[in-house]
């Protein structure tokens with residue numbers, strides 16, 4: 690299965706990057722993950738807009754415009770046109786002659802895109818939900834940049850794994866912000882609540898879609914801070930991401946959330962989300 694690297698489509702074995710690439714040496718790059726259903730990327734422009742924001746956040750000019758990305762996506766997805774796939778895009782500040790933290794004068798970014806199959810959700814997730822743990826947010830203060838430097842997220846996600854949990858929900862100064870690889874929603878008294886966008890969390894594309902679907906479904910929504918206490922005593926807790934969609938969290942730190950089962954609001958939103966995907970596949 691070929692991938693896209695710096696203007697060419699090549700077999701993965703042929704795709705080579707220098708050890709002097711700043712992505713390798715410093716994690717000096719940004720990325721995107723775009724889900725695609727039957728060859729149709731979900732919210733392509735929104736993902737590309739977020740990529741532009743991430744690039745701007747690290748002071749790198751966009752190497753490709755949205756209209757230049759589109760045909761690349763089509764070609765990468767065309768090998769398995771009916772499958773659900775995730776597009777992965779990564780742009781680094783490229784190769785520099787020496788390992789110097791300072792930006793090179795005229796950076797030539799390294800641009801990578803590839804598609805991989807997206808696995809179906811395990812039916813047990815919809816039946817029982819998943820377990821999450823809370824962890825102190827040890828990440829930096831620019832979590833709005835989708836940076837390839839993911840060491841804190843790696844350690845947090847592994848810590849959840851070792852606790853037998855699907856996700857680590859991150860708490861900073863008493864506020865629950867998002868998961869290590871997902872956004873966070875709670876339901877209290879029929880209202881859907883998610884933390885506001887800002888530098889301390891990633892502006893999830895799925896998050897925005899969930900808010901839109903909730904508005905259509907007439908579920909009242911609030912974008913406001915969520916305290917760790919509100920998280921624990923919520924009726925429902927969900928996490929969202931492009932590859933995992935919307936997942937109900939039914940145990941937190943070993944304690945049941947609400948009824949301990951996926952809740953009615955989640956069931957409504959999940960139905961809307963599955964319908965949205967079905968429409969996209971048919972589009």
Ligand code: PLP
Pocket residue numbers: 722867868869870871872890891892893894895896929930931932
């Ligand atoms: N927050 C973090 C830290 C993430 O890594 C991700 C995605 O992987 C998300 C939120 C969800 O973003 P999206 O819905 O755009 O996939």
